[in-house]
Amino acid sequence: xxxxxxxxxxxxxxxxxxxxxxxxxxxxxxxxxxxxxxxxxxxxxxxxxxxxxxxxxxxxxxxxxxxxxxxxxxxxxxxxxxxxxxxxxxxxxxxxxxxxxxxxxxxxxxxxxxxxxxxxxxxxxxxxxxxxxxxxxxxxxxxxxxxxxxxxxxxxxxxxxxxxxxxxxxxxxxxxxxxxxxxxxxxxxxxxxxxxxxxxxxxxxxxxxxxxxxxxxxxxxxxxxxxxxxxxxxxxxxxxxxxxxxxxxxxxxxxxxxxxxxxxxxxxxxxxxxxxxxxxxxxxx
Ligand code: PDD
Numbered sequence: 001x002x003x004x005x006x007x008x009x010x011x012x013x014x015x016x017x018x019x020x021x022x023x024x025x026x027x028x029x030x031x032x033x034x035x036x037x038x039x040x041x042x043x044x045x046x047x048x049x050x051x052x053x054x055x056x057x058x059x060x061x062x063x064x065x066x067x068x069x070x071x072x073x074x075x076x077x078x079x080x081x082x083x084x085x086x087x088x089x090x091x092x093x094x095x096x097x098x099x100x101x102x103x104x105x106x107x108x109x110x111x112x113x114x115x116x117x118x119x120x121x122x123x124x125x126x127x128x129x130x131x132x133x134x135x136x137x138x139x140x141x142x143x144x145x146x147x148x149x150x151x152x153x154x155x156x157x158x159x160x161x162x163x164x165x166x167x168x169x170x171x172x173x174x175x176x177x178x179x180x181x182x183x184x185x186x187x188x189x190x191x192x193x194x195x196x197x198x199x200x201x202x203x204x205x206x207x208x209x210x211x212x213x214x215x216x217x218x219x220x221x222x223x224x225x226x227x228x229x230x231x232x233x234x235x236x237x238x239x240x241x242x243x244x245x246x247x248x249x250x251x252x253x254x255x256x257x258x259x260x261x262x263x264x265x266x267x268x269x270x271x272x273x274x275x276x277x278x279x280x281x282x283x284x285x
Pocket of ligand 1 (some may be wrong): 037062182183184185186187207208209210211245246247248
């Protein structure tokens with residue numbers, strides 16, 4: 001018999017089937033909420049302090065009170081991971097503005113935020129896509145102007161990922177004014193013709209990826225040349241290597257963009273090295 005799936009909702013650990021949110025939740029009606037995703041490997045959370053710091057920042061940017069400090073978030077996450085016996089996968093956290101009669105502006109009387117977490121068991125380390133390399137397509141970036149906020153309003157990303165799925169590829173890279181902004185759920189990197197690691201600089205145009213920050217730090221420690229600048233799509237096609245990063249993919253090699261082979265059409269050596277460095281650092285904690 002498998003143990004029942006347990007989720008966290010508003011102070012309680014509950015069987016999945018019993019966790020209910022009212023239809024007037026502003027997350028459901030307006031996507032008025034924030035989420036985070038941390039990976040779990042060897043039963044431990046990866047880069048979690050940085051994910052919790054970004055959660056706090058995102059909530060602050062839209063005026064939702066963070067219901068927990070980092071230490072209590074981590075206690076709750078750890079308990080949920082343990083209760084579900086997850087040793088490799090993800091923990092998903094979501095906070096919405098809470099429940100109120102439908103009205104666009106924030107409820108005057110205030111609301112209790114809705115706080116929810118679940119885990120997903122998933123192969124993160126031995127992901128077969130790492131060996132084959134991922135194919136990606138480019139799509140137009142249809143999103144709003146505050147992409148630095150990790151909002152649950154993900155319709156543009158849902159549509160981008162669906163286009164990728166229909167094209168039979170793993171990810172969609174979103175493009176604005178001829179340059180890649182980021183993946184639909186990841187940060188885009190290339191290794192340029194002159195072997196420089198390139199990723200877009202942080203701004204309100206993209207999410208400040210936690211994995212991005214760790215990979216850049218590791219690249220710096222390894223004395224790699226780094227440039228934070230725009231990546232024109234044409235340059236991405238001609239790159240020596242390409243990859244994307246996220247809490248769920250870690251460092252994922254890209255072997256093809258819009259049907260054009262990247263480099264030699266297989267995962268590149270620098271990408272592999274950065275993935276290994278990231279996993280080593282994650283394991284050290
Ligand atoms: N997505 N850019 C976007 C638009 C994202 O949704 C994500 C993460 C990233 C990478 O951020 P990080 O390295 O902090 O995970 C970049 C998560 C994994 C998701 O939506 O499931």
